[in-house]
Amino acid sequence: MTLGVLPYVLALVLTFIGLYVVVAKKNIIKIILGVIMLEHAVNLFLLLLGYRSGGTAPIRSPGDTVSAEAFAAGSVDPLPQALILTSIVIGLGCLALMVSLALRLHEKFGTFDMTRIRELRG
Amino acid sequence: MNDWLPLFVIIPLGVGFIAPLGSLRGPRAGGNRIPALALLTGLLLLGGSLAWLGREAAVYWIGGWPSRGSPTVGLSLVCDGLSQMLLVTINAIAFISLLYSWSYVRRYSGQPLYYSLFMIMLAGMNAVVLSGDVFNVFVFMEVAVIASYALVAFGTERPELEAAFKYVVLGSVSSLFVLLGIGLLYNLTGQLNMALIAEHLTGLPPTPAVWLAAGCFIMGFGLKAAMVPFHAWLPDAHPSAPAPISAMLSGVLIKAVGVYVVCRLMFSVFGMASPTGAAYANVLIVLGALSMLIGVLLAVGQWDFKRLLAYHSISQMGYVVLAVGVGAAVLAAEGSPSVAALAIFGGLFHMVNHAAFKSLLFLCSGSAEYTCGTRDLHELGGLKGVMPMTSGCCRVAALSIAGVPPFNGFWSKLIIVVALALAGYWGLAALAAVVSFMTLLSFIKVQRYVLEGDIPPRLSTVGEVPVPMRVAMAGLAIACLLLGVLVPLHKGVLIEPATTALTEGQTYAVRFRPAEPVDEVYVTVVETAGRVEP
Amino acid sequence: MPPGMSPIVRTVARLVTGFITMYGIYVVLYGHVSPGGGFAGGAILAAGFILLLLAFGKVRTEQIVSHRMAIAWDSGGALAFLAVAALGYVAGSFFLNFLALGEPYRLVSAGTLPLSNASIGAKVGAGLFGVFLALSVFRPAGDREDET
Numbered sequence: 001m002t003l004g005v006l007p008y009v010l011a012l013v014l015t016f017i018g019l020y021v022v023v024a025k026k027n028i029i030k031i032i033l034g035v036i037m038l039e040h041a042v043n044l045f046l047l048l049l050g051y052r053s054g055g056t057a058p059i060r061s062p063g064d065t066v067s068a069e070a071f072a073a074g075s076v077d078p079l080p081q082a083l084i085l086t087s088i089v090i091g092l093g094c095l096a097l098m099v100s101l102a103l104r105l106h107e108k109f110g111t112f113d114m115t116r117i118r119e120l121r122g
Numbered sequence: 123m124n125d126w127l128p129l130f131v132i133i134p135l136g137v138g139f140i141a142p143l144g145s146l147r148g149p150r151a152g153g154n155r156i157p158a159l160a161l162l163t164g165l166l167l168l169g170g171s172l173a174w175l176g177r178e179a180a181v182y183w184i185g186g187w188p189s190r191g192s193p194t195v196g197l198s199l200v201c202d203g204l205s206q207m208l209l210v211t212i213n214a215i216a217f218i219s220l221l222y223s224w225s226y227v228r229r230y231s232g233q234p235l236y237y238s239l240f241m242i243m244l245a246g247m248n249a250v251v252l253s254g255d256v257f258n259v260f261v262f263m264e265v266a267v268i269a270s271y272a273l274v275a276f277g278t279e280r281p282e283l284e285a286a287f288k289y290v291v292l293g294s295v296s297s298l299f300v301l302l303g304i305g306l307l308y309n310l311t312g313q314l315n316m317a318l319i320a321e322h323l324t325g326l327p328p329t330p331a332v333w334l335a336a337g338c339f340i341m342g343f344g345l346k347a348a349m350v351p352f353h354a355w356l357p358d359a360h361p362s363a364p365a366p367i368s369a370m371l372s373g374v375l376i377k378a379v380g381v382y383v384v385c386r387l388m389f390s391v392f393g394m395a396s397p398t399g400a401a402y403a404n405v406l407i408v409l410g411a412l413s414m415l416i417g418v419l420l421a422v423g424q425w426d427f428k429r430l431l432a433y434h435s436i437s438q439m440g441y442v443v444l445a446v447g448v449g450a451a452v453l454a455a456e457g458s459p460s461v462a463a464l465a466i467f468g469g470l471f472h473m474v475n476h477a478a479f480k481s482l483l484f485l486c487s488g489s490a491e492y493t494c495g496t497r498d499l500h501e502l503g504g505l506k507g508v509m510p511m512t513s514g515c516c517r518v519a520a521l522s523i524a525g526v527p528p529f530n531g532f533w534s535k536l537i538i539v540v541a542l543a544l545a546g547y548w549g550l551a552a553l554a555a556v557v558s559f560m561t562l563l564s565f566i567k568v569q570r571y572v573l574e575g576d577i578p579p580r581l582s583t584v585g586e587v588p589v590p591m592r593v594a595m596a597g598l599a600i601a602c603l604l605l606g607v608l609v610p611l612h613k614g615v616l617i618e619p620a621t622t623a624l625t626e627g628q629t630y631a632v633r634f635r636p637a638e639p640v641d642e643v644y645v646t647v648v649e650t651a652g653r654v655e656p
Numbered sequence: 657m658p659p660g661m662s663p664i665v666r667t668v669a670r671l672v673t674g675f676i677t678m679y680g681i682y683v684v685l686y687g688h689v690s691p692g693g694g695f696a697g698g699a700i701l702a703a704g705f706i707l708l709l710l711a712f713g714k715v716r717t718e719q720i721v722s723h724r725m726a727i728a729w730d731s732g733g734a735l736a737f738l739a740v741a742a743l744g745y746v747a748g749s750f751f752l753n754f755l756a757l758g759e760p761y762r763l764v765s766a767g768t769l770p771l772s773n774a775s776i777g778a779k780v781g782a783g784l785f786g787v788f789l790a791l792s793v794f795r796p797a798g799d800r801e802d803e804t
Contacts, residue, residue: 022295028287035294042298046305059691062761080308083257087301089695090264094294096787097271101287103794108280117284120358128750132738139734146724186749 007048014041028102028112035098039091043084050077124182127199130167130209130248131262137163138241144234157224160237164217167244171209174201176615179623181254181634198315200254200634203619207470208251208382210616211477214601215373216244219366222485222594225587226366226492236276236364243269243370247378254634256304256391257314260297263379267293267346270375274363285358292355296345303338306331320391320631328397336398339387340405347380349443350412353436357420360435361428361497365488368428372435373481377473381442388450390623390630400454406447411550413440418560427487427497427572430564431480434523437557438476444550445469445538446624452545453625461544467613467621468537474616475530475605479522482598486516489591490572493584499568504577509586513573515595520569522602524562530606659713669711676704684777688766694773698780705785714792726786733779740771 018041021034055076066074102112109117137159144156179202187196201209220240227236246266253259271293275286308314310331311322326332345352356376360368388406392399417437424430449465452458489512490505491497506513522529525536535558542551586592605612623630660666680700687693709717747754758765 019295022291031291035291038295038298042301042305045302049305049309060760079314080305083301083305083308085695086257086261090261090268090297091294092784093268094264094271094290096784096791097268098287098290098294100787100791101275101283101290103791104275104278105283105287107794108278108283117287119281120284120362125745125749132742132750136735136738139731139738142727143731146727182750184749185744185751185753 008045011041011045011048014038014044017041026114028105028114028117031114032095032098032102036091036095039087043087046080046084046087050080052076123177124180126170127180127182127201127252128184130170130252131245133163133167134241134245134248138238138245141234141238141241144237145232156234156237157220157227160241161217161220161224163241164213164220164244167213167248168210168217171206171213175206175210176619177201177206179203179633183636196636197258198254198317198634198636199252200316200630201252202630202633203621203623204382204385204470205251207474207616207620208378209248211474212244212247212251212374212378215370215477215481216240218481218485218594218598219370219373221597222369222488222591223364223366224590226364226488226591229492230276230364232276236273239269239273239276240367240370242266243273243375247374250379251382254317255315256307256319256387259383260300260304263300263346263383264297266375266379267297270363270367270371273367274359274371276364276367277362281358282362285355285362289355289359292345292352296342296352298342299338300342303335303342306335306338310335315636316386316391317631317634318636320393320628321635323391323396324393324628324631332392332396332398333401336392336402339384340402340409343380343383343387344409346376347384347443348376348413348436348439349380349409350416350436350440351409353413353417356436357429357432360432360484361426365484365491368431368488369481369484372432372484373477376435376439377442377477381439381446381473384443385446385624388446389625389627393628394450394453395628399450403447403450403454406443407451407547407550410440410442410444410447411553413437414444414557415440415553418557418564422560422564422567425499427490427499427502427568428484429497430499430568431483431487434561434564435476435480437561438472438480438523441535441538441554441557442469442473442476444554445472445541448542448545448547448550449625453627457545459625461541463621463625464537465541465545466624467617468534468541470620470624471613471617472531472534472538475522475534475602478598478602478605479519479529479531482515482519482595482602483523485591485595485598486512486519489587489595492587492591494581499571501578502572502581503575504573504581505584506573508577508582508584511586511592512595515599516573517569518599518602520565522606524565525558526562528603528606530602533606533609659715661711665711669707673704673708676707677701680704680777680781684773685763685770687773688769689761689763694776695780697773698777699784701777701781702784702788705781706788709785709788709792714789721785723786723789726782726789729778729782730786733775733777733782736775737772737779740768740775744768 014037018034018038021037022031025031025034056074058075058078060071105117106112111117141156141160144153182199184197184199227233230236243266246262246269249262250259250266253262271286271290274289275282307319310326311319313319313322323332348356360372363371388399388402392402394400414437417433417440421430421433421437424433445465446469449462449469452462452465487497489509490502493509494502496502518529522531525531535554539551539554542554680697683692683700684694684697687697705721708720741751744750744752744754753767753769755767757767
């Protein structure tokens with residue numbers, strides 16, 4: 001059974017949910033969760049780019065009898081997976097920074113509500 | 123000689139990893155060893171980038187992969203004219219900021235961590251301008267930008283944390299759009315190397331996927347370059363950072379990870395010959411004009427010194443983007459190549475000049491804050507009597523940004539206005555002149571309130587700033603003057619190779635592509651990559 | 657109320673942390689043979705340390721894995737990675753895999769890959785644990801009255 005464009009639609013829906021949460025929510029923690037969701041959506045999209053129908057995982061084990069050319073033509077594309085790994089690590093760094101900023105903000109302002117943390121304006 | 127290209131990235135990265143060891147003795151550890159190491163690194167990088175200036179374009183393959191039979195597996199570092207110009211700018215402003223930080227950062231706790239983040243930001247920026255691979259640009263852009271998020275929040279006071287949080291969220295969203303664009307480009311062409319992407323894109327018809335990728339890149343890198351619909355983070359983030367970091371952010375970060383990548387993608391990857399390129403040029407013209415106007419209109423009413431400077435950053439970046447966009451539009455419409463080259467020359471020259479005078483302005487505002495404890499224009503006054511060096515440098519920088527001869531701002535703005543007029547955009551040329559006049563008004567206000575007038579009684583005992591800060595500001599002031607006066611001498615080696623690198627956009631693909639493939643397995647992988655059958 | 661969690665959690669943590677650490681080191685070391693490698697193994701190592709921190713509280717964990725050790729291993733791992741990459745210059749070009757490649761699927765093979773994996777594993781483990789340690793000093797504003 002082929003899924004057609006359904007996984008791509010899922011990635012699109014996740015992107016828009018993530019964007020909506022970042023734009024419309026007022027709680028800092030929810031905004032952070034929205035950014036994480038957006039990141040998951042983009043990672044899912046990158047994953048889907050490499051797929052080849054009927055493809056195998058790009059891992060060889062000892063005792064594999066498939067030739068190199070057949071393996072390369074039959075496995076899914078491993079390059080987007082490397083891109084995704086890098087993106088996950090970058091996202092982790094960003095998340096750690098955002099969470100520590102949120103904690104510090106709560107310490108200084110006493111609230112997680114974004115509408116009450118508005119000292120800079122103009 | 124090309125072997126030394128990775129050193130621009132490894133050396134600051136290594137120093138950035140050594141620096142946290144200085145905080146092992148506790149968060150309040152002082153000491154001069156880490157700042158001295160950082161300063162030495164900055165000097166070394168500046169010397170290296172100046173030594174590289176004027177060489178012909180070089181490409182360096184990391185790990186030597188293409189010569190071992192696998193053509194597109196390797197990452198490349200490319201140093202053409204545009205990269206050389208930006209390398210010199212980045213490392214010069216970094217050295218000056220490090221010199222200034224020697225005294226300024228002593229007031230913060232966690233000094234080794236400051237230098238660690240600074241060095242990592244510098245390594246990231248150097249790698250972005252040297253990278254020949256689009257995903258490498260993304261990774262090192264993220265490295266530099268995450269370090270800058272942490273540096274904006276360094277003082278951990280209330281406004282700084284708020285500004286840093288907004289900056290982090292907006293920056294993350296824009297980076298994710300960039301990643302989306304990179305994914306789309308990979309799917310279309312099967313390559314990540316910018317030269318090979320350019321080669322493949324010239325053969326493709328302009329499908330909606332190409333437009334979407336171009337749009338994602340504008341959204342992502344436009345936010346990093348603070349172009350107008352995406353500028354909202356800059357007026358909060360740049361004033362909240364410590365003064366040398368504001369100088370680095372406004373002076374080089376928005377150029378290295380913003381304007382440089384936009385130019386590189388537009389001219390060398392998408393190319394002016396395709397319809398995407400022509401549309402890209404028009405988008406840049408519109409965004410540049412909007413940034414110019416809105417930046418200066420919002421700046422005129424500001425009373426916080428650094429916030430005013432931040433809005434002017436948006437406006438001046440609008441100048442650069444507008445000039446480059448006009449050059450691209452002329453090239454796309456196959457008009458006169460000399461007019462296009464003039465417009466791009468003006469834009470790139472203005473980019474270098476802006477790095478010089480905007481950094482100097484932020485350093486002067488930092489000096490005023492260091493001695494007087496305030497950034498509010500109402501509370502400052504009469505500093506020319508008590509802080510002669512700072513006020514002299516501030517005057518030089520204000521005259522430069524306002525476009526007064528013989529300082530550097532005048533020449534680059536003149537070239538931009540003339541080029542706009544020659545290209546037929548008379549309205550935009552008039553707009554550029556009007557915005558320049560309003561910039562002058564804004565800085566007359568700054569000079570009146572900060573330098574002239576009577577000293578408020580609260581500030582009557584302030585003195586001049588410490589020597590390293592004075593030397594740093596004086597160095598940038600001399601640079602402002604020399605960049606303006608010595609244009610005929612330096613343009614041939616600094617700006618013109620960069621202009622040529624952009625106007626000959628598609629030759630990037632020809633010069634920097636790897637050799638033909640030799641190994642059969644990799645040929646199969648390359649040919650079947652990027653094609654999805656769900 | 658003593659720091660940390662209930663005796664059940666503490667007993668299980670005592671039994672399990674060694675295995676978690678060993679599993680993390682296994683994933684790091686076999687990164688060039690099976691999926692995993694530096695980042696994944698480092699995350700598992702950090703999870704083991706964080707389990708210690710959650711179960712026993714900050715004071716006892718600092719005696720086992722202190723903040724200074726986290727900083728030292730973090731910087732050390734990163735510098736080791738840079739050193740391995742820079743040593744490639746000796747053999748021709750930056751980041752070149754200059755050690756002998758060996759036969760595939762063995763533990764000692766693939767040149768400098770296990771060395772890079774090990775340094776990244778150390779850095780990520782120490783770094784993630786350091787992040788958690790730094791975040792654990794925060795107390796919500798207004799919680800001060802509740803301490804007994």
